[in-house]
Amino acid sequence: MRRSKQATAESRQAILDVASRLFREHGFDGVGIADVMAACGMTHGGFYRHFTSKEALAAAAIAHAFQEKVDLLQAEGRMGPRDAVRVYIGDYLSRGHLAQPQLGCPIATLGSQAAHAGPSIAQVFSAGTEQLINMLSAAFGDEGPDARPSALRLLSTLVGALVMARAAGSSDLQDEILNAMRADPLVRGFTALPPQA
Amino acid sequence: MRRSKQATAESRQAILDVASRLFREHGFDGVGIADVMAACGMTHGGFYRHFTSKEALAAAAIAHAFQEKVDLLQAEGRMGPRDAVRVYIGDYLSRGHLAQPQLGCPIATLGSQAAHAGPSIAQVFSAGTEQLINMLSAAFGDEGPDARPSALRLLSTLVGALVMARAAGSSDLQDEILNAMRADPLVRGFTALPPQA
DNA sequence: TGTACATCAGTGAACGCGCGTTCACTGATGTAC
DNA sequence: TGTACATCAGTGAACGCGCGTTCACTGATGTAC
Secondary structure (H helix, E strand, O other), X not given: OOOOXXXXXXXXXXXXXXXXXXXXXXXXXXXXXXXXXXXXXXXXXXXXHOOOOHHHHHHHHHHHHHHHHHHHHHHHXXXXXXXXXXXXXXXXXXXXXXXXXXXOOHHHHHHHHOOXXXXXXXXXXXXXXXXXXXXXXXXXXXXXXXXXXXXXXXXXXXXXXHHHHHHHOOHHHHHHXXXXXXXXHHHHHHHXXXXXX | OXXXXXXXXXXXXXXXXXXXXXXXXXXXXXXXXXXHHHHXXXXXXXXXXXXXXXXHHHHHHHHHHHHHHHHHHHHHHHHOHHHHHHHHHHHHOOHHHHHOHHHOOXXXXXXXXXXXOOHHHHHHHHHHHHHHHHHHHHHOHHHHHHHHHHHHHHHHHHHHHHHHHHHHOOHHHHHHHHHHHHOXXXXXHHHOOOOOX
C-alpha cells in the first residue's frame, strides 16, 4: 500500500544506511538486494521504487559512507583541525575499527574493488578519496607546500595498516601492526604533541 | 582423452598461473571457472580433475602469488637484503604496478576480501603476509628490536599507497600519491642511502 | 471540509541469466602380463 | 618388445541454485473538485 512522503523518505534512508554497512562488511558481491531489504524489514520487490539498480544503490551507499567520515572530521574540526585528525587517527588505528568494518573506512574495505564495480562507483571513490585528502591536508596547513604530501602519506599509512591487519587475520599480528603504526613518526606527530603545536 | 603425466602437470600449472593473475585483476567474484579454463585453452569441465572447488583454486592461486613475491625477494636478496628491499620498493611504487594488478601485490588487490572468501583463503593470506613481513624484517636487521615494527610500517605504507591510488582513480592523484610515498622517510631510508649503509 | 479518484510504496510470484558443479563419454596414456 | 586392458584428462551437455530485475496487484496516501 502507498506510504506517506515521510515514511517513503525514511525507507530510502534506511536502505542507504543498511546498504552502506552491509557492503563494507561483506563486499559488493557478498550482499544482495534481498539482504538489504530484509535488513530494513521489507521485501525485495519494493527496492526499485527507490533505486534504479544495484549499482546505483552501491554508488549512493559508498557516497553516504564517505560523507559520514567527512562530516565527522568537520564536526571534530571545531576544536581545531589537528585535534580532529588526532581523534580520526585514534579511531582508525583501533581494534574497534578492525572488528567493525561496516562502520569503518570505505577505502580500506572496498577501495580495491572500486575499479571493478562499474564507472559510477569508481567515480564516487575518486571524489570521496579526494575530499578526505583535502580535509586532512587542512590539518597540515602549517607545513605549507608539504601539507598535501603529508596528508597523502598519513592516509596511505592508515589505509595500509587496516588492509594489512585484516589480511593478516591473526589477532597477535593485528595488534603488532596497529602498535607499529601508532609509533610511526607521522602518526606520533599528531598523537604525541599537544594541540595546535 | 587422457594426457601424459607431464602434460597434466603443465595444465595444472597453467590453471594456477592464469587464476593467480585473473583473481588479482578482477577479484574472486569477477572470475569464473570457465574464464580461467578458457584462458588456458580448455573447457570448464576438466577443471575438477585438478582442483576440488573454486575456493581450493583460489587458495592455491593466492599462495602461488605470495610465493612469487617471496622468491623474487629471495633472488634479489643475493645482493644483500637492503638492496633487495630497495628494488622491491621501487617496483611497488611504480606506475607499472598500478596498471598491472594481475602481476602485483596480492595484499593490495585481494587483502580486504580475505575475510569473506572462506577460511582456507584467509589462512593463505595470513601465512603469506607473515612470510613477507619476515623477509622484509631481515632488511632492517641492523635496527635490532625495531626491525620488525619498521618492516610492518614499510609494508603498510606500500599497501596503503596502492589501495588508495587505485581508489583515487584519477591519474594525476595517483602520481601525487606515488610521489608522496617515495618521499616517505622510511622509503627514502632505503632508496636514497647507499647499499649496506 | 468532504468526497471521488489517481498515484504509488510495498508485496510476492515469476523470469532469465550466470555460474559452480556433476556426469556420461572419448580416446590417448600407462601398465600388467 | 608387443599386446590387451584399465585409467583418467579433457569435452560438452545438463542440473540447480542464487540473484538482479520485472510485473500484476493491493490499499493507504495525496489531490482535484
